[in-house]
Amino acid sequence: MRVDLFDFALPPELIALRPARPRDAARMLVVPGQAGFQDRVVRDLPSALRAGDVLVFNDTRVIPAQLEGTRGEARIGATLHKRIDLRRWQAFIRNGKRLREGDTIAFPADVAAAAEQRHPDGSWTLAFAGEEPVEVLLERAGRMPLPPYIAGKRPTDEADRSDYQTMFAVEDGAVAAPTAALHFTPDLLAALEHAGIGRETLTLHVGAGTFLPVKADDTADHAMHAEWGRIEPDTADRLNAVRANGGRVIAVGTTVLRLLESATGEDRIIRPFAGDTAIFITPGYTFRAIDGLMTNFHLPRSTLFMLVSALMGLDRMQQTYAHAIAEGYRFYSYGDSSLLLP
Incomplete structure (x- = not known):
């Protein structure tokens, strides 16, 4: 399909630079399959779903994966996006033309990494020196990797270390937050449980590739970056049982x-999973696993x-986004939510 079919005009003032407080006070646009919209707030979620439904969350934790360093006199920026092994990560590099294979990049707090290999997409494999876990090094030297549409408007600060992390975050490895879950609070979870709505978790380590623009003119020519994920066998069994009993995933x-x-x-049938996925879903895809989606408002194209x-x-989605823009919904990672029920 032509990529320009997925374009729309977004007023820049609707890009959220901070999250709603409290988190579940964010607005939520409920979009049923038929015509009509419901303008609600996230804390209304229990009444927008049915007893027997189950919400599935991502328990990945965002690591401070953005680094600023030098190679000689050149300033080098690195955003880690996929672990290769204990010492090596694939990274997107700013000012990468100044790097050669074998160069060492010096980062703050005595952190260093060798530029080991350049990939066809322009990213690099970085091999970190020393014996400390890379996550420990990042806590010393890294910053939270805010999306470019936020980072370009204000600096990252201490509040982002908690704001850009969901309450489910336990598995280190993401370089972008699963932002739909940023709206959840303990009070909202208690209300959902009281309403008979279940909860399950899985892990997908979100990569920085999620922010990359689609540069191709046709969706068939766009290559997705792989991300690592895991679904435990008992989680898959419980989700299959929900659907067998008439509930929605x-x-x-x-x-x-x-x-x-x-x-x-x-x-x-949902099966256990552990490995990479580069699935690219476009119109014409037949959904097999899910019956609805809670998600923030996304970038054009x-x-x-x-x-x-x-x-x-x-x-339907062009109509939905036109309604959201007209009603002043806040967009992107720190923005408002939508509940899509086909």
Whole structure:
């Protein structure tokens, strides 16, 4: 499909630079499959779902994966996006033309990494020196990797270390937050449990590739970056039981949706999963695992807007985003939410 079909005009003042406080006070646009919209708030979620439904969350934890360093006189920026092994990460590099294979980049707090290999997409393999876990080094030298549409408007600060982390975050490895879950609070979880709505978790380590623009003119020519995920066998069993009993599986975020769809066969059975996924969902895709999606509002021409258009229909999502813009909903990672129920 032509990428320009997924374009829309977004007033820059609707890009949220800080999250709502409290988190569950964010607005939520409920979009049923049929015509009409419901303008609500996230804390209304228990009444927007049904007893027997289950929400699925991503328990990945964002690491401070953005580094600023030098190679000689050249300033080098690095955003780690995928672990290769204990010492090596794949990274997007700013000012990468100043690097050669074998160069050492010096980062703050005595952290150093060798530029080991340049990849065809312009990213590099960085091999970190020393014996400390890379995550420990990042806590000393790194910053939270805010999306470029926020970082370009204000500096990262101490508040982002908690704001850009969900309450479910336990598994280190993401370089971008699964932002749909940023809206949840203990009080909201208690209300959902009281309403008979279940909760499950899986892990998908979100990569910085989620922010990369689609540069191709046709979706068939766009290559997705792989991300690592895991679904435990007992989690898959419980999700299959929910659907067998008439409940709905509602993915909280596109990361959850992509991993569930990667783990599900044409028989609509969700299976255990551990490995990489580079699934790219565009209109025409047949969904197998999920019955609904809670997600923030995405960038024009992005793979995530293509995904929600596959779920709800492109015309329906263009109408949805036109309504959201007209009503002043806040967009992107720190923005408001939508509940899509095809």
